[in-house]
Amino acid sequence: MSLKKESRTDVQFHLAALRGDCDRLRQLLDTGKVHIDSRDRDGTTPLILSAAMGHTECVRELLAQGADPACCRTTGTSALFFAAQGGFLDIARLLLDSGAAIDAPSMDGGTPLFVACQCGHLPVVDELIRRGANVNSCMKDKASPLFIAAQNGHEEVCAALVCAGAAVDAARADRATPLWIAAQCGHQHVARRLLAAGARLDHDGATPLFKAAHKGHAAVVVELLKYKPNLGLLPNGQSALHGAAMFGQMSCVRLLARRSQLSLRNSCGLTALQAAAAARKHDVVAYLRRLEHELAHT
Structure with a gap:
């Protein structure tokens, strides 16, 4: 121009x-x-x-x-x-x-609905939806309005989008889903909303549970565990317990350890206890040793 x-x-x-x-x-x-x-x-x-x-x-x-x-x-x-x-x-x-x-995009694909969702402006989101905005429009990187609302922790905006027909598992170009990003960012209430709407638990690589566990977002882990996620080895070669143990996330280790197979070895051949020891997470090592001893005598 x-x-x-x-x-x-x-x-x-x-x-x-x-x-x-x-x-x-x-x-x-x-x-x-x-x-x-x-x-x-x-x-x-x-x-x-x-x-x-x-x-x-x-x-x-x-x-x-x-x-x-x-x-x-x-x-x-x-x-x-x-x-x-x-x-x-x-x-x-x-x-x-x-x-x-209503859906005029910027050069990177962002629409008015997208930025309203990003900023958490629910009244504007509701008005745009009411007037026919495309709830499944996406940026050039395939991030949807629901993805950006989940990333920023805007629970009611997420609810409005899902109610209007937003695809709950619409993934960004890197395959990250709204639930995955909510788990990584520690947005418990958003994760709860997405799970109730049928969001997929598994992911090619690090799952929402793994991301929440290794980041230490215990409240999100609690929500995810209600839906019986995979606690075994994931495509990334680790389990959620390994992720929590290696990063010293004690609250998440406590939530996962009694539900997981403690003898499970990751892609490096290490149990969660051994992975924690290698990472010098001494409190996690002590806890897992106590738990192993307790389980061995019950």
Whole structure:
């Protein structure tokens, strides 16, 4: 996109939009010296600026005077994108009522719904869903709105997406699922929601249970154990107990050890106790030795 250099009046027009100065916007438009959709070097229009800053009255005025809600920056981001990102529900509604494309993607594939989910703006998410936003749209890396909501721990947003038909196991390009990322990040309540919605427990490599265990997210481990996950060797050559033991995650070791086969050896030929010893996790070693002794005498 080739953009002409801004005039001095254009700069004033953009500043008024940025600051939310509706009177100044009108004054400048009345001079006839500015175009309603004048762009700066990044392709940003006054409407985009006002929407991004949450200036509802400026957005209303610009739309009334003919501003185009379809205009995008050079990155592909629109006024609706920024309104959704900021959680500005009234502005999102104004833009949608004026014909803004609900699923217009940025250059990396992010839609207004995606950024609303990323930031946890549930009212905006609900409005976009109600108006027909694609809940299974995805970024170039295949991350979905549900994935990004799970990653950021937004439980109610996840629930809204699942209720609207989001694919619960839609994986990113690296095969990470919403449950996997929730487990890695320690978001217990999100994991519970996803599990109740039927999220898959197993994964090609490190499972959600393994990630939660080796990161020390005991509350997530508790949720996952309710669904009888694989406690044996995984495709990554380890068990969840090995992961917890090697990283010294005692709370997770305690949860897993009585449910797991303590004699199980990983791809290096080590039991969980031996793996903990090799990693110098002395408290884990002591606990597993006590447990082995206890089990041997029961």
